[in-house]
Amino acid sequence: MQTLNLVENTRVDFNAFKLFDTRDHKDNYRKLALAEQLQTTLELDHLLNIFAMEAAKFVDFSGLYFKQTNISSAARGSKAGKKERIFELKLNNRYLGTLTYAINSPISITNHKILTQLHKLLIHPINNAIKYQKALRIALEDSLTGLGNRRHFDQQLKRAMHHANRQKSRLGIVVGDLNKFKAINDSYGHNIGDDVLIEFANALRMSTRDSDSLFRFGGDEFAIIVEDASEKSLHIMERRIENAIQENALLHKYKVGCSLGYTFMNRADNEKSLFERADNMLYSRKMNMPRVLTVV
Structure with missing residues (x-):
């Protein structure tokens, strides 16, 4: 399992442009388009669906899953593959969860680097979606017993x-x-x-x-x-x-x-x-x- 930890400098606002190689305008446009789409929803399933469409250009996989302690989600149509490749996602050294690919063929070194960059675009939307789901759960939960209200x-x-x-x-x-x-x-x-x-x-x-x-x-x-x-x-x-x-x-x-x-x-x-x-x-x-x- 590989760990991706996105660390922010608290003195400087996070700037997604810094993730991009300014020499490749076409690649920049593609990443910016993905970043924009990932900001359109707070639903984990929808996030994974959007991300899977981009990741599928670089990885041969049949399923994409996100898992945290009490939260799990999967991209639409996900099913088992020949192997699994697991990435641990962290933000400022705080564990967010694991992103698991059900892969059908090995990931090349070049595509692995691209995938790592794409994951950096996914971390903040996933973090926001987790906070949203937790807020919903609190709003619908009896605080004493943990049952629904x-x-x-x-x-x-x-x-x-x-x-x-x-x-x-x-x-x-x-x-x-x-x-x-x-x-x-x-x-x-x-x-x-x-x-x-x-x-x-x-x-x-x-x-x-x-x-x-x-x-x-x-x-x-x-x-x-x-x-x-x-x-x-x-x-x-x-x-x-x-x-x-x-x-x-x-x-x-x-x-x-x-x-x-x-x-x-x-x-x-x-x-x-x-x-x-x-x-x-x-x-x-x-x-x-x-x-x-x-x-x-």
């Missing part, structure tokens, strides 16, 4: 309903809250209450599939969007949540329980009607505390 739920529910209609699949929505959570806060303080919420969020993660989307609305109110759902899968999820709560030492210590209500989308539903039906089921359960959920 209400704004994220509204976006995801709309998307999931459209997807279910297109695919003619079954969409389920689960809403829940903790029983007597206010008593825990009043008796033990908000720090313990926060710990309970964090552990309950972890119990939900353990009890759901990777394809399920988890949210906290605030307080002790939670929701789960379940795509490709069935009565069986939701009953299994309920049992798993109950078991996860019982097996969690902190939740068991404070005798935490939860109530759940759920329903399935029908053709007449909009986002509001679907959520309200699940919420009404939750309210009914809390009033009557039945042991078996009724699916509506």
Whole structure:
């Protein structure tokens, strides 16, 4: 793996022209055109698509991938090649991520030098895209539990309903809250209450599939969007949540329980009607505390 570290002099503004060889006007124009295109988007996928079109002139590759700890992206149509060539990208000695080419033939020394110069044009747009994605994630994330917030739920529910209609699949929505959570806060303080919420969020993660989307609305109110759902899968999820709560030492210590209500989308539903039906089921359960959920 090769490391490319772009170091800027903090006393002088970064000047992309310094990356270019002033003796080759045609090459300068090409690089300037690429730099301009890379400034048109903050979406990583789109950045890689733009960059891949230029890099393909010098490298025979079938896939281009970017990877950071919690962020990954790929150019459109990427697939495995005969070998991989990995470049580590840094900006002022700060790790940005890795750029991986799925190559089909070796990269010549001349083209390797060109590729290194092109990477210098890519580093700042990638850095901006990473910051943008992190800002989006913070805006859509509950800061205490790391689950999605209400704004994220509204976006995801709309998307999931459209997807279910297109695919003619079954969409389920689960809403829940903790029983007597206010008593825990009043008796033990908000720090313990926060710990309970964090552990309950972890119990939900353990009890759901990777394809399920988890949210906290605030307080002790939670929701789960379940795509490709069935009565069986939701009953299994309920049992798993109950078991996860019982097996969690902190939740068991404070005798935490939860109530759940759920329903399935029908053709007449909009986002509001679907959520309200699940919420009404939750309210009914809390009033009557039945042991078996009724699916509506």
